[in-house]
Amino acid sequence: MKSSQQSPLFSSFKLGPYTLNNRIIMAPLTRSRASDEQVPQPMMLTYYEQRASAGLIISEASQVSAQGAGYANTPGIYNDEQIIAWKQITDAVHDKGGRIFLQLWHVGRISKPELQPNNATPVAPSAIKPAGDYITPRALELEEINSIINDFRLAAENAKKAGFDGVEIHAANGYLLDQFLRDSTNHRGDSYGGSIANRARLTLEVTKAVVEVWGSDKVGIRLSPINPFNDISDSNPEALFTYVIEQLNPLNLAYLHMVEMAMTPPIDDSPVFDVASLKKLYQGVYMANGGYNKTTAIDVIENEPVELVSFGELYIANLDLPARFRNNAPLNPVDESTKYGGNEKGYIDYPALV
Numbered sequence: 092m093k094s095s096q097q098s099p100l101f102s103s104f105k106l107g108p109y110t111l112n113n114r115i116i117m118a119p120l121t122r123s124r125a126s127d128e129q130v131p132q133p134m135m136l137t138y139y140e141q142r143a144s145a146g147l148i149i150s151e152a153s154q155v156s157a158q159g160a161g162y163a164n165t166p167g168i169y170n171d172e173q174i175i176a177w178k179q180i181t182d183a184v185h186d187k188g189g190r191i192f193l194q195l196w197h198v199g200r201i202s203k204p205e206l207q208p209n210n211a212t213p214v215a216p217s218a219i220k221p222a223g224d225y226i227t228p229r230a231l232e233l234e235e236i237n238s239i240i241n242d243f244r245l246a247a248e249n250a251k252k253a254g255f256d257g258v259e260i261h262a263a264n265g266y267l268l269d270q271f272l273r274d275s276t277n278h279r280g281d282s283y284g285g286s287i288a289n290r291a292r293l294t295l296e297v298t299k300a301v302v303e304v305w306g307s308d309k310v311g312i313r314l315s316p317i318n319p320f321n322d323i324s325d326s327n328p329e330a331l332f333t334y335v336i337e338q339l340n341p342l343n344l345a346y347l348h349m350v351e352m353a354m355t356p357p358i359d360d361s362p363v364f365d366v367a368s369l370k371k372l373y374q375g376v377y378m379a380n381g382g383y384n385k386t387t388a389i390d391v392i393e394n395e396p397v398e399l400v401s402f403g404e405l406y407i408a409n410l411d412l413p414a415r416f417r418n419n420a421p422l423n424p425v426d427e428s429t430k431y432g433g434n435e436k437g438y439i440d441y442p443a444l445v
């Protein structure tokens with residue numbers, strides 16, 4: 092019997108122009124340690140540098156514009172100060188032999204006036220309030236949609252200046268692109284709403300704009316077809332995401348990053364389906380995410396059309412996750428109180444293996 096140390100999980104992998112050292116990927120993790128001006132802080136350099144042994148790091152979600160922010164102290168990628176700070180981080184990861192992509196983010200309606208420039212009302216495909224402590228957003232005018240696409244394009248250019256190896260488009264978890272995809276949040280009557288093709292238009296146009304900047308082999312995209320997080324649902328998610336994947340196939344992206352889980356309980360009686368069908372449909376590199384551990388990651392990589400597996404929670408407290416997996420070492424528990432926001436405690440002080 093093959094020992095788990097020989098699993099392809101630990102073997103190198105050719106991703107676009109890069110050779111990843113292993114297939115253990117650090118999932119994007121918002122940790123809210125940027126400055127009040129949304130600029131990465133020096134402790135973030137240490138945090139990412141510590142995790143450089145991942146096959147690939149996907150950065151925490153980073154807003155493509157000031158309007159794209161929905162939480163305090165998340166980093167941006169829309170001004171020079173942010174680019175300079177990110178460049179120091181990417182240099183540090185590269186010096187350690189790692190690779191790092193930036194996750195491009197616009198939160199849409201998951202924001203508040205106090206987080207918006209000039210206390211503006213957050214924007215969305217339609218004026219539909221999310222459940223919880225949010226206000227009703229303002230529906231984007233048709234003319235504004237081009238400027239959103241342009242914000243993603245400029246942010247992609249900025250990510251290049253900041254030395255990233257590529258970018259991931261955040262089309263998951265109930266944020267702006269997902270809000271356009273789903274018919275619970277998109278009631279538009281123009282070419283960006285209504286039919287599945289219309290609802291998918293913005294995600295695909297953003298993807299094509301970002302591909303123009305980076306080349307398709309350095310762009311990934313993240314989807315979460317069965318995740319109701321941020322109060323999102325769809326009347327037929329299987330048809331919707333089947334269409335999206337059929338449209339993504341010819342783009343030959345670096346990878347499709349699939350959040351296969353629901354992070355919150357289902358909304359009403361909205362339909363659920365088995366995302367395994369999408370995994371088979373996608374023709375390129377498939378990165379699986381959602382509740383994986385070493386055993387289940389080895390299993391899907393060996394037995395399913397899955398090339399890469401990303402880990403979120405495990406990367407918070409285990410900066411040397413590949414070494415821990417390889418050595419069957421115990422995993423550090425996460426300190427829940429320091430997940431989002433705060434200082435270096437519970438951020439860069441988790442112990443490495445000795």
Ligand SMILES: Cc1cc2nc3c(=O)[nH]c(=O)nc-3n(C[C@H](O)[C@H](O)[C@H](O)COP(=O)(O)O)c2cc1C
Nearest residue numbers: 118119120121151152381382383401402403404430
């Ligand atoms: C603290 C925390 C922050 C997160 N931030 C992001 C984020 O910025 N972008 C994103 O796409 N997903 C984010 N996620 C979701 C994770 O990337 C991942 O999909 C989720 O934790 C499930 O994977 P896991 O079971 O390996 O943790 C976050 C999750 C956690 C726990």
